[in-house]
Amino acid sequence: MPDRLTARAAIAALTDDFEELTVPGESAAPGRDGDGPLTWAGYADSRARATARTGEEESVVHGLASIGGRRCVLVSFEFGFLGGSLGRRTGDRLEAAYEAARTRALPLVSLIATGGSRMQEGMVALTQLQRVARASARLRAAGPAQLAVLRDPTTGGGWATLGAGADVILALPGAQVGFAGSRVRPPAADPHAYTAEGQLAAGQIDAVVPPGELPQAVAHWLRALHAPGSPALPAPVPDALSTTGLPESGWDAVRQARSPARPRAEAYLDAYFDHRLPLGGDRCGGTDPGLLCGFGRRDGRSIAYVAQCGTATRPAGYRAAARVIRLADRLGVPVLTLVDTPGAANDAEAERAGAGAAIAEAFAAMAEARVPVTTLVIGEGGSGGALALAAPGNTHVTRDSYFSVIAPELAAAILKRAPQEVRATADQLRLRPQDLVELGFARSVVGPPDRL
Incomplete structure (x- = not known):
């Protein structure tokens, strides 16, 4: 199984610098909404333990970053916080990240490590996928590129929105990638189909990139996916590579x-x-x-x-x-x-x-x-x-x-x-x-x- 970096360690390994952004209108902070929208017994305590263990108050961190000299908005998942699951406050942060990319005309890079939607918030958690989809659509309409890096694991709604919905999808070797996580897929399912390598072979992702090569690969992509504001000039016609003469017949x-x-x-x-x-x-x-x-x-x-x-x-x-x-x-x-x-x-x-x-x-x-x-x-x-x-x-x-x-x-x-x-x-x-x-x-x- 691949090593699981914390959200901030993943950021540090990839970026030249990072400035975290906050969400003033974020839903209630831990403890203020008790045991959540379903009044799930012990949910507030689970969140408190997750915070004590990881130092984070939610399963994602987002902010402005520079990668290889290219500016972007960056999202990084903290799998140690309730399995990197998506809840209401996660939706607040993800929506804010997409909006920051849209208003600043910057690409969005997502470092994903998630087990899916948060059961303790029920349908409230599940509908965050719709929020993410709407935010992604707004950013796509505005133009900037979306690039995803699939860490271990990338499953459920996180894969089906931020991951599979990105313009370019990179993955770390051996990462578990699939809509169904390991605890819910059919017992007889081929495990290779749920790996980064299996998804690459099936045409679902674009490349599997070793961790040491990831900063350069992301920087190359951010450079390649950028175009100047002026109208694009046509690509030059390539030279022919053979000296063959014109055919007679x-x-x-x-x-x-x-x-x-x-x-x-x-x-x-x-x-x-x-x-x-x-x-x-x-x-x-x-x-x-x-x-x-x-x-x-x-x-x-x-x-x-x-x-x-x-x-x-x-x-x-x-x-x-x-x-x-x-x-x-x-x-x-x-x-x-x-x-x-x-x-x-x-x-x-x-x-x-x-x-x-x-x-x-x-x-x-x-x-x-x-x-x-x-x-x-x-x-x-x-x-x-x-x-x-x-x-x-x-x-x-x-x-x-x-x-x-x-x-x-x-x-x-x-x-x-x-x-x-x-x-x-x-x-x-x-x-x-x-x-x-x-x-x-x-x-x-x-x-x-x-x-x-």
Whole structure:
């Protein structure tokens, strides 16, 4: 089991400085409301013992902090105070923290360690989750990012609000993470599903970060999730990474794009960004290793990215892409997409996972984006599965790429043509990079940098 730091030790381990905030309108202090709203016998005594043991008067501490030179509002849970549970006064403090972030236009960072809602306050405690949800929605509407760090344990309402509702979710290794705590989950449940590592594999969180790396990781994220107040400038178009010439025929274009030696998304991202921070999963239980997305830094700027890796993109990939594009749009961060897929996955599993709805969500996110989106087609542009991540009016292509309404083999099959007619069909589709510019789909054919 991971070590459990106190709320203030967790703050000290993460921050450069911290200034605690108070809540003048906070609900009754310990002892003043007796045994609480349910008159639960002994509740006041339990609170008094928790205070004596931890030095805290409630299960959360909040204030203004600096992490790696970046200012934020910080919330830290004290698990030693009644299991870090959420009660009425916890709701007061959490609501105040969200409001402080909103009024100061600062990101909110939550260090969560909680067993859920406080039974001794019954429904009064449970409804604090609605307060947190409303406060989170107000902050989201105002713009600032929300980042959660899941400590051990993160369960119940704390996971289902501050944790799972954050824009970026990091977790400490081995932390228990799940809506059901260890005392209420089914006896036969797979314990791995309730760990940080299990939630990462299921696409529910973004990264598992060792304690020693956490301050740097949070600082990187706070920097990446920040955009200047002025309108965002488009992400620069990446240089092509190969010296391949323009294809003479449509089939030559297809052959070049399908070459195993062609540079792929990982190489483009490494060449483009000074530093990047991946986001993982669709928050719906799925991941797609064939789609990379996250935020990166380039020449002091933040740019979000979505990059296909040459495989058929799965529903989880499209949902993750939509999530990143919408987050970037809210924060005012420009987006770069790299298109490279033979098409959307169309196997039975993909259909059961909602391929059509996921692709529609990606199309909608691109259409709704107010920030500029830049697209470079670096390989195959296979039908709607590729078009869903292509920026209307700002798509560029490399010489070793193509884009087509459908793969030439499938087009020939649909048209009931013989296999030997596939190459001629590729020419008829006008899918070459130079054709795409002439047709008005692409703005330019991008060549390699001068140093190549």
